[in-house]
């Protein structure tokens with residue numbers, strides 16, 4: 001059955017450009033992002049891997065380990081990594097799984113046969129420190145992902161894990177948030193949100209981001 005939000009991310013051991021990786025052990029207590037690429041030596045994937053390498057500091061700041069996957073052998077990955085460094089203005093700085101036997105792709109349902117029965121779609125899994133899948137995004141092969149949006153979703157997940165809030169449409173770190181509708185007790189609201197809130201509707205209560 002396909003993976004769903006809230007499931008434990010399946011563990012695996014697979015070769016990568018940074019040696020053999022046992023996934024859960026490699027994650028340790030960090031957040032993680034596992035994302036797939038249809039195949040090596042493809043233009044969109046090349047730009048994505050360059051961009052994620054440039055954003056590595058942003059993932060590090062949020063305590064997120066990043067790992068890519070493509071269904072080609074390690075020997076191809078090594079050559080492709082050279083091309084990425086040469087063309088994208090940044091060397092690859094995270095591991096890329098060599099999933100030639102499709103072990104991980106099948107485990108994470110990254111091959112969608114009605115799209116292509118050989119190569120993966122562009123899947124993204126955000127995994128929390130308890131190894132739970134917290135977010136799944138799936139793009140077709142022809143559409144490059146927006147990794148700034150993925151950073152935004154991590155900001156939201158990490159904020160909403162720690163405060164009784166949800167983040168509204170197009171929210172960005174630092175902007176106002178929504179008090180969760182299940183929180184009704186006025187004294188508790190005053191204690192948790194000392195900056196106050198505006199009730200647009202009884203179920204839509206806006207407050208400044210509590211950790212800013």
Ligand code: BEZ
Nearest residue numbers: 038042043044045141142
């Ligand atoms: C690409 O990464 O450029 C790509 C891969 C598969 C299909 C189309 C584009």
